[in-house]
Amino acid sequence: MAWTDERIEKxxxxxxxxxxxxxxxxxxxEGVTRNAVIGKAHRLGLKSRPSPVKSDKTKPKAAPKKVVKKETSKFVTLLDLTDRMCKWPHGHPGDDxxxxxxxxxxxxxxxxxAHCAEAYQAQPPRRDRRQQQRAPIR
Known part of the structure; x- marks a missing residue:
């Protein structure tokens, strides 16, 4: 596909x-793709236009929801959990x-x-672990 003067004007x-x-x-x-149009427009220095995909800035964004524990229930159940709540289980799933x-x-x-500190414990460097595993030779 060649960019003729007529095509460029159009x-x-x-x-x-x-x-x-x-x-x-x-x-x-005739063989003209979207990317070819964008490239040619860029090379010709045509004014850029806002992307229709990125133009959602006009819509107001919802405020983040505040996590509120239910006052009526003493326990947080699976149905009460949100993404921003600690999911550390207490007790056995079959218990009331x-x-x-x-x-x-x-x-x-x-x-x-607190539960991260309990769940994730740092490992000592590898060489230190090897020295701990070796029994002293006597």
């Missing part, structure tokens, strides 16, 4: 009229008093700070 007209790159490619036909911690979890973690 591209400029369609671009200025506000058609999308896909629509312009269909108008020009089985529940979860429910405190605010650490960012990116499933547990609160």
């Amino acid at each position: 591209l400029k007209e369609l671009w200025d009229s506000g058609l999308s790159a896909s629509q312009i490619a269909k108008e020009l036909a 008093d089985f529940h979860f911690c429910g405190k605010s979890s650490e960012p990116g973690m499933p547990y609160c700070a």
Whole structure:
């Protein structure tokens, strides 16, 4: 596909009229792709336009929900848990008093700070572990 003077003029007209790159490619036909239109428009220095995909900034974003423990229940059940609550289980799942911690979890973690400290323990460096495993030769 060659960019003739006629095609370039038509591209400029369609671009200025506000058609999308896909629509312009269909108008020009014969081997012209959306990416070819975008590349040529860029090389010609045509004014850029906002992306229709990224134009959701006009919609107001919902405020983050606050985590509120239920006052009526003494325990946090599976149905009460949210992404920002500690999921550390207390008791056995078959018991009536089985529940979860429910405190605010650490960012990116499933547990609160106290339960993270209990669940994730740092390993000593490898060479230190090897020295601990070796029995002294006597």
